[in-house]
Amino acid sequence: MARSELVDVAEAKRKAHATSTRKSVLAFDKQPLTQRVHWVHVILLSSTPLLALYGLLTTPWVKPTFILFLVTYFLSGLGITGGYHRLWSHRAYDAPLITRVFFAICGASAVQGSILWWCRDHRVHHRYTDTEKDPYGAQHGFWYSHIIWMLFKKDKSKMGRVDMADLEADPVVRWQSKYYPLITLFFSIVLPWCIAGFGWGDWRGGYFYAVILRMVIVHHATFCVNSLAHWLGETSFDDKHSPRDHFITAFVTMGEGYHNFHHEFPQDYRNAIKFYQYDPTKWLIVTLSYFGLAYNLRTFPENEVKKGVVMMQEKKVNQVKRTLKWGPTKEKLPGYTMAEFEDQVRDHKRMWILIDGYIHDVSEFMNEHPGGPKYIKANIGRDASTQFNGSVYDHSNGARNLMSMMRVGYLKDDSE
Numbered sequence: 001m002a003r004s005e006l007v008d009v010a011e012a013k014r015k016a017h018a019t020s021t022r023k024s025v026l027a028f029d030k031q032p033l034t035q036r037v038h039w040v041h042v043i044l045l046s047s048t049p050l051l052a053l054y055g056l057l058t059t060p061w062v063k064p065t066f067i068l069f070l071v072t073y074f075l076s077g078l079g080i081t082g083g084y085h086r087l088w089s090h091r092a093y094d095a096p097l098i099t100r101v102f103f104a105i106c107g108a109s110a111v112q113g114s115i116l117w118w119c120r121d122h123r124v125h126h127r128y129t130d131t132e133k134d135p136y137g138a139q140h141g142f143w144y145s146h147i148i149w150m151l152f153k154k155d156k157s158k159m160g161r162v163d164m165a166d167l168e169a170d171p172v173v174r175w176q177s178k179y180y181p182l183i184t185l186f187f188s189i190v191l192p193w194c195i196a197g198f199g200w201g202d203w204r205g206g207y208f209y210a211v212i213l214r215m216v217i218v219h220h221a222t223f224c225v226n227s228l229a230h231w232l233g234e235t236s237f238d239d240k241h242s243p244r245d246h247f248i249t250a251f252v253t254m255g256e257g258y259h260n261f262h263h264e265f266p267q268d269y270r271n272a273i274k275f276y277q278y279d280p281t282k283w284l285i286v287t288l289s290y291f292g293l294a295y296n297l298r299t300f301p302e303n304e305v306k307k308g309v310v311m312m313q314e315k316k317v318n319q320v321k322r323t324l325k326w327g328p329t330k331e332k333l334p335g336y337t338m339a340e341f342e343d344q345v346r347d348h349k350r351m352w353i354l355i356d357g358y359i360h361d362v363s364e365f366m367n368e369h370p371g372g373p374k375y376i377k378a379n380i381g382r383d384a385s386t387q388f389n390g391s392v393y394d395h396s397n398g399a400r401n402l403m404s405m406m407r408v409g410y411l412k413d414d415s416e
């Protein structure tokens with residue numbers, strides 16, 4: 001079986017498996033919707049955007065607050081992407097205590113739950129992508145994977161399970177889980193607010209911009225990794241699941257936009273593999289590694305990454321190939337012995353020519369032959385393989401493809 005056919009068969013099996021998983025673990029309970037609402041999430045996720053909007057309309061920007069807004073945006077955003085996501089969820093690199101504490105604090109300031117909670121869901125998402133066990137399964141649509149999944153409590157017995165032993169053993173993770181509300185309150189709200197207030201007297205701007213607006217933007221940036229990154233762009237490495245690569249998603253999410261790559265090679269500390277693609281999270285990890293603050297940066301072997309690309313290209317080529325006519329194959333043709341072939345030409349006056357094991361009807365082509373009819377006529381009823389392949393003229397692919405459309409039979413050997 002050809003390699004491309006193997007790929008197709010494997011894919012059909014995967015699709016069948018995915019459908020059966022979807023049927024067997026149908027989502028959501030019979031419980032009424034109102035009883036399943038996750039009120040804390042609903043209130044947090046609806047009030048903060050409204051507050052941010054109100055702040056935007058009523059509060060003037062001052063330069064130091066704008067700078068503080070940018071700094072807190074990058075710190076909390078990178079806490080999620082560099083810490084929660086690449087370090088803890090995927091172990092894409094190792095980091096000493098100081099880096100882990102830094103990321104634990106920055107990540108907490110994004111107000112997206114503790115490392116343990118966030119990483120558990122994320123590992124489940126990778127393991128059960130696009131099935132009912134995926135907490136933010138993209139098969140339920142853009143808005144479900146963006147935010148709706150958080151607004152309802154889940155039936156835990158139906159969620160996928162993953163190994164979290166490595167995180168449970170990390171004292172920084174345990175410390176962050178234990179004091180999560182305090183750490184978040186202080187680093188997300190109190191500290192930036194006080195810096196703007198005590199620093200330059202902008203209590204109002206500090207609250208609305210460096211705390212609320214920044215929080216809302218980082219929330220939705222992260223949510224975009226689950227929605228936009230499973231919806232917009234190319235499936236450059238594998239199309240068996242929904243993750244996609246797009247530079248817009250990368251810009252919105254601090255580099256998490258090459259999501260097809262990421263789902264294929266989740267342990268790679270990079271999301272963007274080309275130097276010109278936007279991945280500030282990767283740049284941060286590399287910079288930290290120069291100072292010994294990150295080490296063992298993991299990358300997937302280049303050879304395997306390229307195979308993914310080539311297999312997708314092959315798939316696209318095969319799709320186009322299937323739309324073209326290639327002439328009948330041996331299984332669809334009658335076989336003739338050499339004697340039968342010669343009889344057909346002699347007794348039935350067929351204009352048949354034998355080349356490369358196939359018999360071709362050249363009656364309509366003879367006078368169109370770019371090399372002139374003479375060469376064809378001289379070979380009716382004969383095997384012209386040697387002449388066709390070089391002794392007279394070595395034909396192009398175009399000529400070979402054209403010839404395959406003229407097949408009317410193949411040459412049986414006498415034992416057949």
Ligand code: HEM
Binds near residue numbers: 393398
């Ligand atoms: C069904 C069989 C054949 C087909 C479909 C075919 C097709 C073509 C085509 C498309 C060309 C243009 C150049 C190219 O694309 O390579 C060509 C040129 C030519 N063919 Fe054939 N051919 C066939 C059989 C033969 C045979 C049996 C001979 C020789 C005994 C022959 C001799 C030549 C020669 C001499 C040229 C001219 C090259 C030139 O002057 O540039 N062809 N043929």
Ligand SMILES: [Fe+2]
Binds near residue numbers: 225
């Ligand atoms: Fe994903």
Ligand SMILES: [Fe+2]
Binds near residue numbers: 085122126262266
């Ligand atoms: Fe991930």
